[in-house]
Amino acid sequence: MTDRGATPETILSLFAVRGVNFNARNLATAAHRVAKTSRGRNHDVQRDRRVMALADACRRRIREFNPQALANTAWAFSTARIEAPKLFAAIAGTASSRLGEFNPQDLANAAWAFATARIEAPHLFAAIAGAASSLLGEFNPQGLANTVWAFATAGIEVPELFAAIASAASSLPGEFNPQGLANTAWAFGKARIEAPQLFAAIAGAASSLLGEFNPQGLANTVWAFATAGIEVPELFAAIAGTASSRLGEFNPQALANTAWAFGKARIEAPQLFAAIAGTASSRLGEFKPQNLANTAWAFATAGIEAPKLFAAIAGAASSRLGDFNPQNFANTAWAFATAGIEEAPQLFAAIAGTA
Structure with missing residues (x-):
């Protein structure tokens, strides 16, 4: 089975005909290649019954999988966005007691896969943290980035592991790609996690690579520095210049997070805010309640007059206040009051009634 000329259809057809004879390695390889070859194709692997049959076959033979097969199988089903909770549970149970056999890439891939699939596996993450701590010197930059991303995404608190990764990564930022930095x-x-030395190293490395960052990377970077309270005005200025002409590529959360970050960091960027206002106004129907509240808060905090944007936010928020949490309520009301927006009686009446 080779990748050349392979498609999800050819791989799954082969599995349907010969899958009963597949050994553990064949099953893991099939799953990995289905995920890899489905990228950019129209094949709806999530609804293909043969994929679920493949998942079930992997689950039944999971104890025969070697460490790489375990990690790659989790990666495959996560990458293809296939819901297979029983398979992930089986992988977690088998892998937890064998992580001493995993190499750094397998550990990073396993953590990334479970975090991406939103699978709660605290025992597995705890075991990965323990196994990874003694191998960090062997991790490549992508492995380090994927590992901390996975633990943060899963909400697993492991300050000792983060401190060790910060130390390991601080001397390697020049080897990270833009996505790894972000x-x-x-x-x-x-x-x-406070890591001023690491953030300083990331800022230095990122400044010369901003043209290669994707929109999510730009937004995540300024959000991270603002959240951590790290002052890097030069980096923010460079990101403002890079992002202003690319806001049409930003999704709603990236727009809101970018505005919030510049407001939180008290960085003056009138051109960027004007561009965000213009881009966001026509897309507010796609914004989640927190995005609406954060955007209003950011403009008010930055002292940016954007009456058309505030009017659009008022209209978008008024009918959705039932989805707002208390913090969203408070931030939205504060933002409109601070910005001196008086022509939003419907919004304030709705806030008062809902609150």
Whole structure:
């Protein structure tokens, strides 16, 4: 079975015909290649019954999988966005007692896969943290970035592991790619781990690579530095310049997080805020309640007059206040009051009634 000319259809057809004779290695390889070859294709692997049959076959033979097969299988089903909770439970149970056999890449891939699939596996993550701590010197930059991203995404608190990774990564930022830099910064910001030396190293490395960052990476980077309270005005200025002309590529959360970060960091960026206002106004129907509240809060905090944006936020928020949490209520009301927006009686009446 080779990748050349392979498609999800050819791989799954082969499995349907010969799968009964597949050994553990064949099953893991099939899963990995289905995920890898489905990228950018129209094949709906999530609804293909043969994929679930493959997941079930992997689960039944899971104790025969070697460490790489375990990690790659988890990676495959996570990457293809296939819900297979029984398979992930089986992988977690088998892997937890064998992590001493995993190499650094297998550990990082396993953590990334479970976090991406939103599978709660605290015992597995605890075991990965213990196994990884003694091997950090052998992790490559992507492995370090994927590991901290996974633990932060899963909400697993392991300050000792983060401190060790911060120490290991601080001397390697020049070897990180843009996504690795952004994900590492985001993870430390999300986990509320103080790592000033690491953030300084990331800022230095990122400044010369901003043209290669994707929109999510730009947003995650400024969000992380603002959340961590790290003052790097030069980096923020560079990101403002890079992001202003690319906001059409930002999703709603990235727009809101970018505005929030510049407001939180008290960085003056009028051109960026004006561009965000113009881009966001027509897309507010796609914003989640927290995005609406954070955007209003950011503009008010930055002292940016954007009456058309505030009017659009008022209209978008008024009918959705039942989805707002108390913090969203408070931030939205504060933002409109601070910005001196008086022509939003419907919003304030709705806030008063809902609160």
